Amino acid sequence: MSTEQGVVLEGTGGVWKVRTEAGETRDASLRGRLKQESVEVLKLAVGDRVVLETDAARTQWSIAEILPRKSRLARRAPGEGHGERIVAANVDQVIIVFAAAKPEPHKRMLDRFLVIAEANSLESRIVINKVELVDRPWVEAYFSDYAVAGYPVHYTSVKQAEGLTELHDQLAGRTSVLTGPSGVGKSSLMNAMYPGLDLRVGEISESVNKGRHTTVGALLHPLPDAGYVVDTAGLREVGMWGLASEHLDACFREFRPFLEQCKFGDCKHEVEPGCAVIGAVGNGISAERYESYALLRGQIEEEERKSAAYRVVSKGKKRRS
DSSP states (O other): OEEEEEEEEEEETTEEEEEETTSOEEEEEEOHHHHHHHHHSOOOOTTOEEEEEEOTTSOOEEEEEEOOOSOEEEEEOSTTOOOEEEEEESOOEEEEEEESSSSOOOHHHHHHHHHHHHHTTOEEEEEEEOGGGSOHHHHHHHTHHHHHHTOOEEEOBTTTTBSHHHHHHHHTTSEEEEEOOTTSOHHHHHHHHSTTOOOOTTOOOGGGGOSSSOOSSEEEEEOTTSOEEEEESOGGGTTTTTOOGGGGGGGSGGGHHHHTTSSSTTOOSSSOTTOHHHHHBTTTBOHHHHHHHHHHHHHHHHHHHHHHHHHHHHHHHHHHO
16 A cells, blocks of 8 residues: 545546656545545535545545645535535635726626635735726726735736746745636636646546535646646636624725724724724725715625525424424
């Protein structure tokens, strides 16, 4: 019996592709004991580091152990359940790609992506692609709120080979989730930085979504410089389902220095007197980012009301049955 360690690249119908530390790819099944344990404890996901075991002939490989995770990106489980499914494990950062034009960038959507990353305790980088289509001073001013909030912002152009080296350096040796709206040039960016990779970001193979032990639409691509990129159907499917409304303010980085200064500990930053966040709007917090927070909070609170009503109805049905 021999063992190897590796990282899960994808899974299809109970068969998982695992890349070993030596750079070889193994097809491995999840050991029966782990299948039972993972139902209650830890479901396997792309990015998980695992221990492989094989017989003397090295013909059959199985996943014997799932090693502890340092991070994860999760989404709501399908159906009416309140559990979660892991989209990717051991993620280092989220790379959020928007276009400067064609399609027009929408800051509200960008804010949602950032909140999802913050709620999962993941670092974020913002990439504004296709900058050759607009006036450079304008686009930098348009996204200046994010640089002020502390987010690294990369301005790139595949056609003019601008900003590619700097972005490439930030992917090296890291596991990155690449996301953003369709049509912003994610595939073109990756293929320009890694010629020959031929990555089609967002075009998840149908086979990945088949089978009982699937990766929930995610693939982990090894990069030539020891990094990985997670190709997923999109963070919008991850959503903010696990984020309570009272924790949203901490997901806006520029709010954090002011949160402890509010007069009330449960301040919603709406109309409360002595709210330090409202007081900082225009002086540390932009009006647009504050408005985005207010809209998102309203949406989350509405979902919380619906969820509470659903639980009341469900309890009533159980008592009558």
